Amino acid sequence: MNAVRPPAEPLRAALHHVAVETADLDNCVAWYTEFFGGTAAWTLDEFSDLTRSRLPGIVRLTEVVAAGTRFHLFTRSDDYTLPQPDVPQFQHLCLAVPSAAELEQWRARWQRLFASGRFVFARPDPPTEIVVDDDKVSSLYLYDVNGLEFEFTHVPAEAEGR
Template sequence: MNEVRQPSEPLRAALHHLAVETADLDNCVAWYTEFFGGTAAWSLDEFSDLTRSRLPGIVRLTEVVAAGTRFHLFTRSADYTVQQPDVLQFQHVCVTARSAAELEQWRVRWQQLFASGRYTFSRPDPPTEIVVDDDKVSSFYLYDVNGLEFEFTHVPAEAEGR
């Protein structure tokens, strides 16, 4: 296992976005923009292999920004079947890292805690590899002890603006 030096500052967690699955994206985007007083910032209809593996059947995604909060509202193809259709939930929570190095520290921290044997994980899958997209945005996914999914990301343009 990689030895991680202790950072000069403690690691911190900050909310990047909430991902919300919907059956009617246009209706959902309209409601989020009106209810939260936000705006639709961008939309996607092409996705990385990692995104498609995490969100099978994803068709469209729109980011709504409201009061400093990002909502990633997305829909899946009609042939995608939900495991529990009567259960609504957030798909994942994304946490911002200050740097690509800190992103790796979060990933290694999960591995160290898992290896310690002090915790029981309902879904003991290891974190994904860190991927970097065309915009130099780095991210990876992990599960907490309950099996809830977290994405950790570093967006260089946002870090420069801090």
């Protein structure tokens, strides 16, 4: 077992962006912009040698700024195939919202955009119900247009640090 040792000197870091791979960049940028209420800040179609070696076939990347972070939405050329399912990846991304009532609003917005028929969803499962645990922490799970899972949570002050 690894013993946990306090670091000699704490280093600082904060979330900067979340990278999302998509087969349809226009669909993805449109949904992220409208669902998260964000703006498309910039688009790249030329990449460094390092980026091209890490993400073979990358052709376009758009940054959408929303929900207190940046989403780097990118797509690859048609001949690129998705990674094998046994490649380790993050399972979901969780965003905190300031009140339990806002979870209902995010859920309703997802349903409204889905019902509009303007987006193509890889996985058309509806959002979950809003679940509340014993500490009064509420959570909602939903999928983006690519089938990536997002959690939205509200953690009341009395449950912080539990």
